[in-house]
Amino acid sequence: MDEPRHGRQRMSESGTARPRAVGRIELTLRDGAQLFNTLDPFPFHEKDLSADAERFIVEWAQELAKDQPIEILIDLPSRGGKGNTAQDLAAAIAGWFTARARSETRAMQALFRDARLAFAIGVAVLSGCLFVAWRLSEASGGPFGRVLQESFVIVGWVVIWRPAEMVLYDWLPMVRRRTLYRRLAAARVVVNRSVE
Template identity: 70%
Template sequence: MPDNAIPGLRNASTIELSLTDGAQLFNTLDPFPFRQRDLSADAEQYIVEWAEELPKDRAIEIVIDIQADGEAGGAAPDFAAAIGNWFDGRARSETTAMRQLFRDGRLALLIGLIVLSACLFIAWWLSERIEGPFARVVQESFVIIGWVVIWRPAEMFLYDWLPMLRRRTLYRRLASARVTVRKAPAPMTAAGS
């Protein structure tokens, strides 16, 4: 069942983050407001790794627990927008990378077919002109070179796009995740301190 067909988030899978301060979620060198800020590398890695383990047929909910003395309440919409914008941007980057891969793949395929054709022609030409075991080795070498040259474009079209598609799908799921910010109780201090 697709994620958008799931009523509400009753069947959502949850990713939980516990933070002392909401700023921990973001890159500290990024001067932009929350909605446009970059997630910290650690926060992104944590969220992505958790999301990869979740069932693919469920929506995702990200729950952020912030200690009571940290930022929460009023910033909740900003957290949701920032996380959604970040992963939406990552999904767009994967789409762009896939387009570039297929563009490069078409060029590599064209070059590969030209080189393969030339190698096969040379092998055929040698078989018509030269006899003997050495000629046979040279002919077969050209055939092998031609097929090796065509392998990389074939690999690009057959395999290289699959991880990109998988990441893009995951990033889209995370971009549409519901983000909930809760105030967690401040840690208790020992009596007499």
């Protein structure tokens, strides 16, 4: 695949930049089959995109404005991949990125399920540590007792840290990826056949 020439900004008559209505990702291929995993036994419209093709499309899509519709322009020689119609390519690309979006949704559901379990364990351990620290403060065991008391408090808060991080932060990259995959699934695919 050649480097894409994705949608650039145009200058208006006043000299200020105005964004294009559509963010374009351009791919120049020798054959439509270059987009797909050649070892995949499924029919053409259900094939997996190759890892290189997916990475290429996703990286360029990440640079486009988030509110901009996406157009994927595929340049093919007229003799390249005669069986690969524009409709087939569009269906295969849409199907792949729809499946990727569903995969991110399932990953988020698994993350929140794991986070609930981790929180239950964390709260139990935190409660136990705070209870032990409180009992040690009652016993007033001198400096060593104080160090031990504070150690239990620290351990309790460290145990709850990861579950809190899962709930507060870990799902954000998944939402970003799912949104991008949904935009790519809805992208308009245009195939240009050039005569060599």
